[in-house]
Amino acid sequence: MEHSIERRAGPLAGVSTTKFAMWLFLASEAMFFGGLIAAYLVLRLAGSDWPVVADVLNVPLVAGNTFILIVSSLTMVFGLAAIESGDQRRLRQFLVATAVLGSVFLSIQAVEWRELLAEGTTASTSLFGSTFFTLTGFHGLHVLGGVLFMLYVIARAFQGRYTKEEHGGVELMGLYWHFVDVVWIFLFTIVYLV
Amino acid sequence: MSAAKRSRYLTVFAALAVFTVIEVAVAFTAITKSTQVVLLLGLALIKASLVALYYMHLRSEGPLLRVIAAFPMLLVIVLLLLPVFDLALAQ
Numbered sequence: 001m002e003h004s005i006e007r008r009a010g011p012l013a014g015v016s017t018t019k020f021a022m023w024l025f026l027a028s029e030a031m032f033f034g035g036l037i038a039a040y041l042v043l044r045l046a047g048s049d050w051p052v053v054a055d056v057l058n059v060p061l062v063a064g065n066t067f068i069l070i071v072s073s074l075t076m077v078f079g080l081a082a083i084e085s086g087d088q089r090r091l092r093q094f095l096v097a098t099a100v101l102g103s104v105f106l107s108i109q110a111v112e113w114r115e116l117l118a119e120g121t122t123a124s125t126s127l128f129g130s131t132f133f134t135l136t137g138f139h140g141l142h143v144l145g146g147v148l149f150m151l152y153v154i155a156r157a158f159q160g161r162y163t164k165e166e167h168g169g170v171e172l173m174g175l176y177w178h179f180v181d182v183v184w185i186f187l188f189t190i191v192y193l194v
Numbered sequence: 195m196s197a198a199k200r201s202r203y204l205t206v207f208a209a210l211a212v213f214t215v216i217e218v219a220v221a222f223t224a225i226t227k228s229t230q231v232v233l234l235l236g237l238a239l240i241k242a243s244l245v246a247l248y249y250m251h252l253r254s255e256g257p258l259l260r261v262i263a264a265f266p267m268l269l270v271i272v273l274l275l276l277p278v279f280d281l282a283l284a285q
Contacts, residue, residue: 034270
């Protein structure tokens with residue numbers, strides 16, 4: 001952001017220190033989710049009493065939720081494009097839209113969890129329940145973290161802190177948000193569809 | 195925002211939405227499990243690549259950031275393949 005340093009030579013030429021740090025952070029996050037997904041695969045492939053996923057989970061509801069997350073990635077990238085051309089008003093609109101969509105995603109996930117818990121599927125009733133709540137729970141926490149991060153960026157946007165020349169915070173926010181979308185793309189496939 | 199940029203982002207969005215619909219259709223189509231898994235993982239990889247290349251702008255980044263992004267993906271693939279092979283050998 002304001003205090004980041006942009007390198008002018010070498011392989012990181014033109015890349016700010018904060019953006020470099022964000023990519024390193026996202027790389028470690030990819031390994032974190034990779035470990036969780038590997039554990040899920042081991043338990044699922046070795047477990048004999050795995051339920052038919054479509055019978056237990058509400059796939060159409062979650063497919064709709066996946067669509068919401070994709071739309072939120074579009075509004076996020078539109079927000080960045082807006083401030084890249086100096087349009088602070090459109091930046092604010094798109095950031096607010098992204099935060100709202102992220103909150104809707106979390107709300108729908110809460111509905112899905114409530115349905116499962118009401119049917120007696122909890123994190124401690126089966127391997128399926130443990131892995132399902134762990135994977136979707138950690139992803140949900142990341143979305144929640146993203147929404148909170150977004151609120152901070154929105155507050156700064158309303159203060160007029162981002163300009164055409166200086167909008168590193170919006171770029172970092174976008175990288176994190178899209179990463180959370182990428183993780184969901186894989187989780188949706190592995191947990192709900194396969 | 196330039197018209198070209200707007201059009202590119204909308205095209206990627208349309209592709210992501212269409213691939214998601216295809217994924218759900220594949221999941222509910224009566225085909226062999228192995229074909230289904232390959233198709234679904236392939237579609238997920240394409241979707242993730244589109245987001246990384248166009249929305250995270252890896253397409254226009256330098257080689258170092260691309261390596262930082264790609265390296266954990268390779269490690270994750272190894273991490274996922276190891277237990278699969280281990281379980282296959284144990285059976």
